[in-house]
Amino acid sequence: MDNELQLYTYFRSSASWRVRICLNLKKLKYKSNYVNLLKQEQKSEEYKKINPNQVVPTLKLPDGQILSQSIAILEYLEEKFKLEYQLLPDDAIKKAQIRSVVQLIASDIHPIQNLRVLKEVGEDKKAEWAKKWITDGFKTLEILLKETAGKYCFGDQISFADIVLVPQVYNAIRWKVDMSEFPIIVRVEKNLSLLDEFVNAHPDNQGDCPPS
Amino acid sequence: MDNELQLYTYFRSSASWRVRICLNLKKLKYKSNYVNLLKQEQKSEEYKKINPNQVVPTLKLPDGQILSQSIAILEYLEEKFKLEYQLLPDDAIKKAQIRSVVQLIASDIHPIQNLRVLKEVGEDKKAEWAKKWITDGFKTLEILLKETAGKYCFGDQISFADIVLVPQVYNAIRWKVDMSEFPIIVRVEKNLSLLDEFVNAHPDNQGDCPPS
Structure with a gap:
C-alpha cells in the first residue's frame, strides 16, 4: 500500500x-x-x-x-x-480493427518467439524459428497496415496497436528479420520511436538495463 | 451484403x-x-x-x-x-481479472500448441510439446481460479473467461494432459458443457464435422 x-x-x-x-x-x-x-x-x-x-x-x-x-x-x-x-477510438469497428492488430502481435507472433519458448526450441534452431514466425506475422501486418496506417498504425492517432508494434519490431531486428519487406511497419516504427513516451519506455533507458 | x-x-x-x-x-x-x-x-x-x-x-x-x-x-x-x-462485468478490476485469464489462455497457452506451430515442432515431438505448454498454463490457471471460481470461472456468472476455457480443455484432453491435477478447471468445464449455448458450439455439432 x-x-x-x-x-x-x-x-x-x-x-x-x-x-x-x-x-x-x-x-x-x-x-x-x-x-x-x-x-x-x-x-x-x-x-x-x-x-x-x-x-x-x-x-x-x-x-x-x-x-x-x-x-x-x-x-x-x-x-x-x-x-x-485516448488509445482506443469511440467507434466500435475501428476499435475491433485495432484490437485485431494487437492480437495478431500479442497472440500470433510474440508468444511463439518468447524467451521461454525459444529455450525449448533449442540453441541451434532458435534463431531460424524466431525469424520465421515474426516474418510470417509481419507479412499479414503489412497488408493490414496498408489500409489503415498514417503516421502511426491507424491514421495519425496513437493507439494500442502502436504500443504492441514497437517492441515487436525490436525483436524482429534482434532476430535478423529482413525489414526491407515491410516498408510501412518500418515507417510507422520510426515515427513512434521519436516520441518521448516511447523513448523513455525503451529497454536501453530502464534502470535495470546493464551498462553497455 | x-x-x-x-x-x-x-x-x-x-x-x-x-x-x-x-x-x-x-x-x-x-x-x-x-x-x-x-x-x-x-x-x-x-x-x-x-x-x-x-x-x-x-x-x-x-x-x-x-x-x-x-x-x-x-x-x-x-x-x-x-x-x-453481458459477458464482462461493469467493475474495471473484475474486468481486468477476466481479461487476464483470457490472455493467459489466448496468448500464453493456445498459440504455442496451435496446429501451425505443432507442424513446425514435428511429428515425433508434437504430443509432448503440446502437453507441456497446456500443463504449464493450467497450473497457473488453477491457482487463479481458486480465488475466483464458483459454478463458472468467475462466480456464477458466465464471462469471456469461460468462453476461452472450454476449447482449451478440449485441447488438453486431446493431448492427454493429466486433468486430475486441475480439479477446479475440470469442475467449471463440466458445468459449462451442460449448457445449450456451449453444446451447440461444440465441434461435434458443427455442419462441417465429418460423421464419426
Missing part, C-alpha cells in the same frame, strides 16, 4: 515495455520493481505470490490490487484513464 | 469455437461459412482477401464489414450486444 502505481518489469520484456509506453502516454507516474528474468527472479516464492504465472509485467495499484497480463492492463488503464490520453 | 452475420469457421478451431459460444449466448443468428483447414482452404486467394492472416474465425457483419481475431470479435460483440447477454 505505498500509495503509488508499481510496475514489476524487466527492461527487455516486450510485455513490460507495452505497459511502460501506455503509462507514459497517459502521464501516470509509477515505481519500477525490477524482476531479472535472466536470474530467474520471476520464479522466486515472493514473486509467485504476486504473479502466479511467474512472468512480467505485473501492475500493483495504489490500493494493493494486482493486475497481470499486459493486454488486460492496457484495457484497464484505458478505461480508468481515457481522458488523460 | 446478405443482411446477416456470417462466420467463417472450422469445426475444430478453438478460436472459431470461442466466437460460436459468444454468438449463441447473445442469441445472435449467423450463417456458417466452412473453411476446411485440413484442405488448406484458408490459403485460397478468395479467403486471403477476406482474412489476410489466413486463419479462422472471420466475422462478416451484415453491412459487409469484416472482423478478425477471436478476442477482438468477442470485445466487439460485447460492446454492441451487451444487453443481450
